[in-house]
Amino acid sequence: MCADTTTALLQAADINVNYGKFQAINNLSLTLNAGDTLGLLGLNGAGKSTLLRVLAGTSAPGSGAVSINGHDLSKQPLAAKQNIGYAPDKPPVYPEFTVREFLTFAARLRRVAKKKLKTSIDTAIEKCALQQVTDRVIGNLSHGYQQRINLAQALVHEPRLLILDEPANGLDPAQLLEMRSLVQQIQSDQATIFSSHLLGEVQQVCNRVMVINDGQKLLDIPLLELSDNSKTTYELILQGKANQQDLQNLPGVLRICTVDEKHWLVTTNADNSAATVDQIGEVLIERGLRLLEVNPVRNHLEKLFSQLKLNSGNQPVAIGGAS
């Protein structure tokens, strides 16, 4: 998680976005290196699309800085955007154009050199399996194909950073599988951010996951850590409300994250975890917090997400796999 900042493809620091009085993104920082495929998870309205728009340079943050491959997005926007491939949630396609015509325009817009234009378009078409529809008018194609075209336009200039906003939206199970394999084929010298509200989707495609809610980062871990037996995660339920500072520097705790002020997830070293839980309880009492329950959690990502679902009331959330 402690990325080497000299080789970071994406560095976002202290991002804040406000819509009037509403804070859509709250002091969020993020670093991505080559080979990272980050799954951005959150409920509807959590701030995923807003964050992705800021990272894609289509909107500037109220405060904070974004740097793409060493280029500051606010000071060198053209150089920074040259490294970005952005596929918004709604495919930005022209229905009256054929697939090839649209991709040619997208490539020219991304300043692909004339000599490389045909090769780049053909590669994007091949990667996204669009060979059979290259001369078809986009408006006559299915939503699944339009999502592939959306991905192809983001890939056509071979960007270092790929930003995909819910690319699985509206796809049927077969199309989901194809989209998943497309994202997995993306080269290792690239970094990808993949937003979704499908937990299973992220677990299958990404190697790192970040959960956001109400514009705040709740969790940011490599997915391997979820299956790491050397660490144990507990759900702490407190009687009263606590803040991040109240739970700082707990003994043996590697990471904490919160769903709300009363529900906390703490990850500890598995060794001697029972003793660690006792110590945590003691420290919390010293800090004036009363512990109601301590439950071991097998998959704290799932736990966090199900808790988010509970807190969101009747908002529909998919937790399981989508395939």
Add this chain to the structure above:
Amino acid sequence: MIGTIARHELQVYCRSAFAWIAAAALQLILGWLFLSATEQYTLLQNSASHAASTGLTAYLVVHFIAPASIIMMLATPLLCMNLIAAERQSGRYLLFASAPVTSGEIVLGKFIAAIAFQLGILTFSALLVSALYFAVPLDLTHLLSAYTGLALFVALATALTLLFSSMTRIPALAAFASFSCLLLSWMGSSAGTDMAIGQLSPSSRMHNFMQGLLHTGDLMYFVCLCALLLIVCSWRLGSSQDYRGTPV
């Protein structure tokens, strides 16, 4: 990059049913206007009244080219309202906003395409006039001056509509705002050129062109006002990306 965007926008125009219907309707109206003007001129000549002493060129300028500017006052907002507003409404503007292009390049590309499409329509109307050239003597300099005035007016109306199109996601609102401004300025010109509003009105600035007089001041007025509107439009687009609360 400006050329890429302009070419793309022209392709969008050429594949839009609305643009073709609008172009056909304009040709119909302009054709009818032309026929009506030539017919009236013939009748006046036959009646041997004093009006017959007016040349055909001057008559066509007053009764065909000048009214064409009023028709374009309505047509231009309708033809240009989609340029940015519809792109933002459909989410396609994100394609431009995430690409390594400046807002100035986007605005200029779209402006050039819109001008080219409308000049195409006006060229067809000029062909109607030029068809008379082989039968009757025409003052080509006067006609050229009048068409230059008309083209400059269309350019100004396009820049104004582009600006309003960058300020809203509702194309009809952009068209309405632009048409209202153009109509107000036209009403201002009828108030007389002595008044400040009359001096600023593009319609009154076209008078010299319609009389066959090319004034540098009038030319500069149109060029500077167009440039100003396009700069404000670019700034507006840029600031919507550097937003403080308004996403693209």
